[in-house]
Amino acid sequence: MHPDIPRAVEALKAGLLVAFPTETVYGLGADASSDAALQRLYTTKGRPGTHPVIVHLARAEMLRDWARHVPPEAVHLAHRFWPGPLTLILPRAHHVSDRVTGGQDTVGLRCPAHPLALELLTAFGGGLAAPSANRFGHVSPTTAQHVRQDLGDDVALVLDGGACPVGVESAIVDLSGDEPRLLRPGMLTRNQLEHALGRPLAAPAPQAPRVPGALERHYSPRTPALLVPPEAVEGEARRLLESGAPAAVLARRPAPPWAADWIQAPEDPEGYARGLYAALRDLDERDRALILIEEAPSAPDWDAIRDRLRRAAQGFSR
Ligand code: TXA
Ligand code: MG
Numbered sequence: 001m002h003p004d005i006p007r008a009v010e011a012l013k014a015g016l017l018v019a020f021p022t023e024t025v026y027g028l029g030a031d032a033s034s035d036a037a038l039q040r041l042y043t044t045k046g047r048p049g050t051h052p053v054i055v056h057l058a059r060a061e062m063l064r065d066w067a068r069h070v071p072p073e074a075v076h077l078a079h080r081f082w083p084g085p086l087t088l089i090l091p092r093a094h095h096v097s098d099r100v101t102g103g104q105d106t107v108g109l110r111c112p113a114h115p116l117a118l119e120l121l122t123a124f125g126g127g128l129a130a131p132s133a134n135r136f137g138h139v140s141p142t143t144a145q146h147v148r149q150d151l152g153d154d155v156a157l158v159l160d161g162g163a164c165p166v167g168v169e170s171a172i173v174d175l176s177g178d179e180p181r182l183l184r185p186g187m188l189t190r191n192q193l194e195h196a197l198g199r200p201l202a203a204p205a206p207q208a209p210r211v212p213g214a215l216e217r218h219y220s221p222r223t224p225a226l227l228v229p230p231e232a233v234e235g236e237a238r239r240l241l242e243s244g245a246p247a248a249v250l251a252r253r254p255a256p257p258w259a260a261d262w263i264q265a266p267e268d269p270e271g272y273a274r275g276l277y278a279a280l281r282d283l284d285e286r287d288r289a290l291i292l293i294e295e296a297p298s299a300p301d302w303d304a305i306r307d308r309l310r311r312a313a314q315g316f317s318r
Helices: 005-013 035-045 060-066 072-081 115-124 144-154 190-197 230-242 269-285 300-312
Strands: 018-020 027-031 054-056 086-091 106-110 171-174 181-184 225-228 248-251 262-264 291-294
Touching: 005 018, 005 027, 005 115, 018 115, 018 144, 027 035, 027 115, 060 072, 060 086, 060 106, 072 086, 072 190, 144 269, 190 300, 225 230, 225 300, 230 248, 230 291, 248 269, 262 269, 269 291, 269 300
Parallel strands: 054 106, 086 171, 225 291, 248 262, 248 291
Antiparallel strands: 018 027, 086 106, 171 181
C-alpha cells in the first residue's frame, strides 16, 4: 500500500479533502455521503452549488449503492470499460445528497483506473465525490504540482501518482433516459462506446442536465486563447510578433526559428491529450496577451481534444 493512504483515509473520514490522481486528471476527493465534506468541496473549488459532481467507486458492483436503477446497458459498459475513463449518469438512489447531484434526479458514477485512486477508494470503502482538482473554470490538473499550485493549503493531502496517462476528463454517457446520450466526449471514443452499446449515442438533450462548460468558459487558461486553422498559425504568430505583442503558441508543427513561446504538441491524439493541460498551463505562465492554438484535426479520435480546445478558447473571437 502507498504509505500516504492511511493518512488520506483518516482525513476523508474527518470530512477533509484529499486530491488524488486518476488516469484522466487529478480529482479533489470528499466523502460523498457527508454533507459537511461536500460543502467544503464546493467552497474550496469555488463551484456553484447547482453543479453536480461525479462519485468515484472502487468497484462496478457499488453502482447499486448509488443508483436506484441500473439498466443492463450500464452493467455492460461498466463491465467493458471500468476501471477506466468513463462516467455513467444514472437515476440517483434516494439517499444521494443534492450536493452531489446538484439537485437533479440523476447521479454521475465512475470507477477510475489509476492504481493509487483504486487503492484509496478500496481503503476508504465508500464513494468519493471528486471534481477535477482545480478552481472552478480553470484548466484541469494533470500533476500533483498543478493541484498544489491551484489549491495550496485548502487541501489536506495531495497523493502524488505522477502525470495522468490520459490527460483529459472522462467521457460522460447519460443512461438515465430513453436513449443513451454522450454528454462529454473523452479519449474513450464515441465509436468504442457505440460499438459496445450496439446503438448510436444521441447528443445532450436541449434541456440538458448541467454539462461542463455549458454555462461559461471552462478548462480555460487565464490568458485569452484563440483557435486558428493550421495553415494560419505561423502567419498569425508572425504578425503578432511584428506588431509588438507576441503570442504564446500551441501547435503540432515545429516552432519557426523566430518564435519564442511555442510548444510543439504531439501528432497523435493520445500524446496530444496527455500533454494538453500541462502545455496550456505552461503557456499561460508566459504572460503573453494571447495564446494561439492550432485547431485539432476533425477526425473522431480528436473529438475530446477539439471539445476542450473550443472551451479553452470560448468567449474569445476576433
Ligand atoms: O475524468 C473525470 O471525470 C474527472 C476525474 C477527477 O474523475 N472528473 C471530472 O469532474 O471531470 P468535474 O466535476 O470536473 O466534471 C464532471 C462533470 C460535471 O461538470 C457535471 O457537468 C457532470 O460531470 N455531471 C456530474 N453529475 C452529473 C449528472 N448527474 N448529470 C449530468 N452531468 C453530471
Ligand atoms: Mg472540471
